[in-house]
Amino acid sequence: MQRVLILLIFTFMSSWATAQVDLSYYLPEGYTYDPSIPTPKQVLGYEVGEWHVTHDQLVMYMKAIAEASDRVTFEETGRSYEKRPQTLLTISSPANLARLDQIKADRKKLRDPNTSVSIEAMPVVMFMGYSVHGNEASGANASLLAAYHFAAANEIEAELENVVLLLDPAINPDGLNRFASWVNSHKSYNLNGDPNGREYNEAWPRGRTNHYWFDLNRDWLPVQHPESRNRVKVFQSWLPNIHLDFHEMGTNSTFFFQPGVPSRTHPLTPDKNFELTEKIGTYHAKALDKIGSLYYNQENYDDFYYGKGSTYPDVQGSIGILFEQASSRGHLQESANGMLSFPFTIRNQFTANLSSYEAAKEMREELNQWMRDFYVGIAEETAADVNKAYIFGSEKDDARSFHLADLILQHDIKVFSLEENITVNGRDFKKENAYIVPADQPQYRLIKAMFETRTEFQDSLFYDISAWTYPMAFNLDYMALNSRILNLANVREINKDEFQLKPGQVIGGEGAYQYAMEWTDYYAPKAAYKLMKEGFRVRVANAEFSTPEGKSFGRGTILIDKGESGMSETAFFQKLQEIALASTVDIHAISTGYTGGINMGSTFITPLEIPRVALLVENGVDGYEAGEIWHLLDQRIEMPITLLPVDRVSSSVMDRYNVILMPDGYYGSLGKSGASTLRSWTARGNTLIAKGGALRWLAQNEVIDLKFRSVDNDEKGLQKPYESYRNATGAKVTGGAIFNANLDLTHPIGYGYTDSAIHTFRNDNIFLEPAENPYANPLVYTENPLASGYLHPSNVAGLQNGSVIQVRGVGRGRVVAFSDNMNFRAFWFGTNKLYLNAIFFGQAINGGTAR
Numbered sequence: 001m002q003r004v005l006i007l008l009i010f011t012f013m014s015s016w017a018t019a020q021v022d023l024s025y026y027l028p029e030g031y032t033y034d035p036s037i038p039t040p041k042q043v044l045g046y047e048v049g050e051w052h053v054t055h056d057q058l059v060m061y062m063k064a065i066a067e068a069s070d071r072v073t074f075e076e077t078g079r080s081y082e083k084r085p086q087t088l089l090t091i092s093s094p095a096n097l098a099r100l101d102q103i104k105a106d107r108k109k110l111r112d113p114n115t116s117v118s119i120e121a122m123p124v125v126m127f128m129g130y131s132v133h134g135n136e137a138s139g140a141n142a143s144l145l146a147a148y149h150f151a152a153a154n155e156i157e158a159e160l161e162n163v164v165l166l167l168d169p170a171i172n173p174d175g176l177n178r179f180a181s182w183v184n185s186h187k188s189y190n191l192n193g194d195p196n197g198r199e200y201n202e203a204w205p206r207g208r209t210n211h212y213w214f215d216l217n218r219d220w221l222p223v224q225h226p227e228s229r230n231r232v233k234v235f236q237s238w239l240p241n242i243h244l245d246f247h248e249m250g251t252n253s254t255f256f257f258q259p260g261v262p263s264r265t266h267p268l269t270p271d272k273n274f275e276l277t278e279k280i281g282t283y284h285a286k287a288l289d290k291i292g293s294l295y296y297n298q299e300n301y302d303d304f305y306y307g308k309g310s311t312y313p314d315v316q317g318s319i320g321i322l323f324e325q326a327s328s329r330g331h332l333q334e335s336a337n338g339m340l341s342f343p344f345t346i347r348n349q350f351t352a353n354l355s356s357y358e359a360a361k362e363m364r365e366e367l368n369q370w371m372r373d374f375y376v377g378i379a380e381e382t383a384a385d386v387n388k389a390y391i392f393g394s395e396k397d398d399a400r401s402f403h404l405a406d407l408i409l410q411h412d413i414k415v416f417s418l419e420e421n422i423t424v425n426g427r428d429f430k431k432e433n434a435y436i437v438p439a440d441q442p443q444y445r446l447i448k449a450m451f452e453t454r455t456e457f458q459d460s461l462f463y464d465i466s467a468w469t470y471p472m473a474f475n476l477d478y479m480a481l482n483s484r485i486l487n488l489a490n491v492r493e494i495n496k497d498e499f500q501l502k503p504g505q506v507i508g509g510e511g512a513y514q515y516a517m518e519w520t521d522y523y524a525p526k527a528a529y530k531l532m533k534e535g536f537r538v539r540v541a542n543a544e545f546s547t548p549e550g551k552s553f554g555r556g557t558i559l560i561d562k563g564e565s566g567m568s569e570t571a572f573f574q575k576l577q578e579i580a581l582a583s584t585v586d587i588h589a590i591s592t593g594y595t596g597g598i599n600m601g602s603t604f605i606t607p608l609e610i611p612r613v614a615l616l617v618e619n620g621v622d623g624y625e626a627g628e629i630w631h632l633l634d635q636r637i638e639m640p641i642t643l644l645p646v647d648r649v650s651s652s653v654m655d656r657y658n659v660i661l662m663p664d665g666y667y668g669s670l671g672k673s674g675a676s677t678l679r680s681w682t683a684r685g686n687t688l689i690a691k692g693g694a695l696r697w698l699a700q701n702e703v704i705d706l707k708f709r710s711v712d713n714d715e716k717g718l719q720k721p722y723e724s725y726r727n728a729t730g731a732k733v734t735g736g737a738i739f740n741a742n743l744d745l746t747h748p749i750g751y752g753y754t755d756s757a758i759h760t761f762r763n764d765n766i767f768l769e770p771a772e773n774p775y776a777n778p779l780v781y782t783e784n785p786l787a788s789g790y791l792h793p794s795n796v797a798g799l800q801n802g803s804v805i806q807v808r809g810v811g812r813g814r815v816v817a818f819s820d821n822m823n824f825r826a827f828w829f830g831t832n833k834l835y836l837n838a839i840f841f842g843q844a845i846n847g848g849t850a851r
Helices: 002-018 040-044 055-068 100-111 138-152 173-185 226-238 271-291 312-316 342-362 364-384 398-409 444-451 483-488 524-533 569-583 623-636 668-683 693-700 722-730 793-799 829-844
Strands: 072-079 085-091 124-130 163-168 242-249 255-257 319-326 332-335 338-341 389-393 416-418 422-424 427-429 434-438 477-481 491-493 514-517 537-541 558-561 587-590 605-607 613-617 642-645 659-662 687-691 737-743 757-762 779-788 803-810 813-818
Touching: 040 055, 040 138, 055 072, 055 085, 055 138, 055 173, 072 138, 072 226, 085 138, 085 226, 100 226, 100 364, 124 138, 124 226, 124 342, 124 364, 138 163, 138 242, 138 319, 138 342, 163 226, 163 342, 242 342, 255 271, 255 342, 271 319, 271 342, 271 364, 312 319, 312 444, 319 342, 338 342, 342 364, 364 444, 389 398, 398 434, 398 829, 427 477, 477 483, 514 524, 524 537, 524 558, 524 569, 524 829, 537 829, 569 587, 613 623, 623 829, 659 668, 659 829, 668 687, 668 693, 668 803, 668 813, 687 693, 687 829, 693 813, 757 779, 757 829, 779 793, 803 829, 813 829
Parallel strands: 124 163, 124 242, 242 319, 613 642, 613 659, 659 687, 687 813
Antiparallel strands: 072 085, 085 163, 255 319, 332 338, 389 434, 389 477, 416 434, 416 491, 422 427, 514 558, 514 587, 537 558, 537 605, 737 757, 737 779, 779 803, 803 813
């Protein structure tokens, strides 16, 4: 019987692979449709699945649906980096659409146990989010069908009195459009499913990611991108009961729906969430059985990291549901299960969309009651927790504290600023740059997920990272507060809409002997680049000094004069004011060169050359890490850089740059000639910055002398169960954890830091042996390296007292080697400056320390 069923499925998939399909292929039986509502073909000019819908076409259809139906409203929730609109359809009965603000207000009451609310009369709310990965396009194309069905099906009109649907047709507008353009431009009218074809093999960086090559499905919690902030705002305003997340997976797979692997659920997610997800899963199974599609659940995927679209809701009384459809990656492709057509993938997604609707409709009261119970339970949990609040701050850097507070505020969490300085257990927190987050809030579990450290786990396999402790990521001093200390604190609640980083200023008057800018501020590199771009003379102090007025400056302080800019004193001063204001840093006037410590003409002060930066991309380069660097320099430092394809590396172009950045990746295409070019270029006094796989390639090709540690990860014993192989090998992967390291604050790489203890992030098993020259290891792991997250015991030896950063000399130049990711997912603010220091100060590192 099973063989017959599989044969029928193969035949079914193949028969639709080459034939033209129309709406009847997708739409469920037993429904009639309002002829006044336009079909996708009537607006787009082609049937769903015939071509990949582009983002502009998607928006055009959603607007047409909203104009034609009294069940639908259309709104723009924001814009992507490439200025494409993020859109949202709200679908319900006309009566509900007329009172959306009241429905939202009622749903907010679910989070307040002290407020009464009528569960029986409350509509269920379901969010439907499609194709957060732009090249997983069956979701976005299925959204055309969902919009049409829910707007036009006559039989659901009465049901919508109890249902509100939120439809986001393309969570990643830029990636979707990039992918649609690729596959459409390579489509033949006579389809050929050969997976070697150009249609199925996108050019780097592919359409999965957003403009800066970030995976937006890892950004629900960090909210570092406009697309994420806009959609989280929608989530927090609506508090949906069910949150659908439509994805694709490998072509040879089938169809997955949650729940995932039970043992890989985050401990802060209640068991009830799994039970409800499993109950909803029975609706998916029934619907997919009806159309004869293969499927599975409770395998492969997990619910651990709260930065994913299907997991973020789970810690907020909502049910996040991940769908993974085998991808045709074009219009038709061979697979292990037969020819896989694009229409077939779309139909599976739409079918799961409809089954989710049935579950939401029939489980309405149960789902609303669960959200209510979830938050009633929160009140009990906070009362029992000895930790009543979390405090965090940085003594010398307002910006990092600000950005963490701003991140937390996006999730409907109250944050308070200090009205006066406070000392807790000998640690000082300043009112200018410290914040308190009370635990006694509806978002208690989400707050706990942000601040907790965890090193013990039920399972040793993770689909994504195992730790993200935010104060560690931002390199901030922090601690939990008990009720006594919290009650003594004098605080003021922050208004999210008015919360801004304090503008910078010039302290002191015009015509000073020199001007000085401390490097401790996160945005000091931004200001330094602007100063150099203006043609001012910019130097770095490699020793401490103080002014006659008693102001002290640390290593890394930037000294500024107008140099050969030709500006008048007044114009120079005005420009300093503009840069200080725009960069949110303070610049101080120095009245004399006769300063304490070192004088202003000291040999411990080094002139700086403006960085001319090229970032290597394409041909094996890790797109995520390249994107993180690009985003950091372009968005935060406002530094123009060249995205240099690896195949453009040659002696004829290299002298345009004095800094080359090599992210993690495979650089075999550079060959021996590329290695020779990079070595010669570095030896001429330039700075090469490399990480991960780039380090192995540089060492193998004798550009630098690096040694790597190996660890014993081999399985021992005569015989082990075959079924345990996947888990045993997967457990040795370092998927993403936080580590303790010690920083040399006197080294140029450490400039701007005030505490030698620092937390770094790594997600690979490349272990760097320390250099024999002890001055060449500015950042090393501690004896007990794991701070938070999962690390297999066999990998501990690879990290203990090993190098995180190593500086090696090549001729007159420097290679700065990073074993960890200093720019992870744009939210690892705490180590960004280590990377920036390599860019700005690599030229200033004493050659003797790098031999």
